[in-house]
Structures are given as structure tokens and as C-alpha cells.
Amino acid sequence: MSTLVFVTPADSPDAVTLGNWCGTVRRRAQACGHKVVSLSGSAVTPAAVRGALGMHDACFYFGHGTWSTLQEASGLTLLDVTTSSASSGRSIVAVACQAAHTLGPSIVAAHSAKFFLGFDDDLIWVNGSPDVGQFEAAVADGLDPLLSGLTAADARQGLEDGFERAFQHFKYGVPKSHPNRVLGYVFADWDKRHIALCLGSSPNTQL
């Protein structure tokens, strides 16, 4: 079993939602026997993220992202390629916009991270209960394979399967009069298409 750090800035309404999803994944990680550490709220600073990255086997980040950074809602960069040298040999999962587009491949190439799993474009969900639960389930269920000892590629497939279930739910599982039905299936399909896994040279992509 591994030591995992869960990072949740929770510094804006959408980041709070992502923090709730993180809580679900963190509990499942504990149930799988992993040692879990939390870094959340005002404790999330650039230095703390860099430090956490170097001290744990894997970092699960739930917050804002751009093509080339993980960042606070204020725009302050928490992690970029120049500050991620501690990621050597580590695994990163970023439930965030865009970061698997440029940041992920850069970290893997420059610092020999084991893998970076995330999204290579905007991560978008339908707000409000119960619809948001479909997106949370897509992420939490999708990451289950990784937590239970399978590989990063299995987790990527798990995420794709999770968003496909959300697509099917909205397209075929709710009444046509549901006010957010189209948004649900359009954006679940979008998220599914933008899951990206950046692999390093390690043949072992388990946690």
C-alpha cells in the first residue's frame, strides 16, 4: 500500500465541489488500505504542494488547472514544470481543467514522474444535486481501479467508463423533460473525450 496526499484548495465554489469529490476518493483510498494525508484549504500553498509531492508516493489534486499549471482560484501557481522536480518517481492525478495537456507531459519528461493522469481540456460538470452526483461518481468510480492495485491505464479506462455511464444516464436514464438532460450528456461526453494519461518510463504504473 502507498502513501497518498490529497490536495484540495477549495477556494471557490467549483473548487469546493471538487473538494467534495476528493473526500469520496480519499475515503475509498483509506478503505483500500492506503495511508492518506490531506492538504486542504489555506494550507495549500506552493511550498506545501512542492513538499507534499516529494514526501508521498502519489498526489491526488482536486482544484483549478490550466494548460501548464495547477493553481489557486486567485491565479497563484501552485505547481508548474519548474517547481515540480520532487515529482521524480511519483504519480500525479489531477482532477482539474487542462493540466494533462502541457503540464502533465512536461512533468513526466522533465522530472521522470511515474505518470500524470488528468484532463487535457476543460473539466465541466452539471451543477446542483442530484446531477452533479453523476460526475462525482464518474471520477470516484473511475479512480477505483488505481486505488485497488491496478494500473494508471486501468484508471484512465475507469474514468472513461465512468463518464460514459454519466452520458448514458442523462441520454437514456432520465425523462426527456429533465431540465439539464442535454447539458448532462453533452458535457459527460466532453469530459470522457478529454481524459489523458501521460506515462513515464516506469513499467510499473500502479500506486
Add this chain to the structure above:
Amino acid sequence: MTRSDEIRLVGAVTAWAEKHPTPDLAVLAFGNGLELTPRQIASHMQKRDQVGERLFRIFDSAGDRVGIEEIVDDLLAEAER
């Protein structure tokens, strides 16, 4: 997406937004902090501003799978509830 598809999509999104039970509450959240209400979604797509262009790109992507015509029909079905 053809120009004709775009016009029909904007019309359907506008009709959907007008009939939405909570047209001024955020229904979409982006993981970069952006939240949009139904009326804002329609407005951005009508104006074709930067956010509108992102929304067109996303609808176009889903259209590759289910067809823009079906998306338009589904939006209009929601508007007619």
C-alpha cells in the same frame, strides 16, 4: 457544424434557457472557476464571444456522436415540458 446548424442550436439553447425552471442559477461549472446559468449560456452563444465559442466547440464535439439535430430536438423537448 454548418452555419445552419449553429443558428438552430442557438435558437434551441435560447428556448431551453427561457423555459428552464431556474434560468438564473448556475447549472454548469468549469473546473477553472467559471459558472454559467442557462441565460448566460444562451447569451454567450448568441454573442459568440470567447465563452460562446468554447460552448460551440463542446456541442460540436457531442454532435459528432449523437448529431446536432438530435441535440436540438432534445433541447426543444426540454423547452416544451
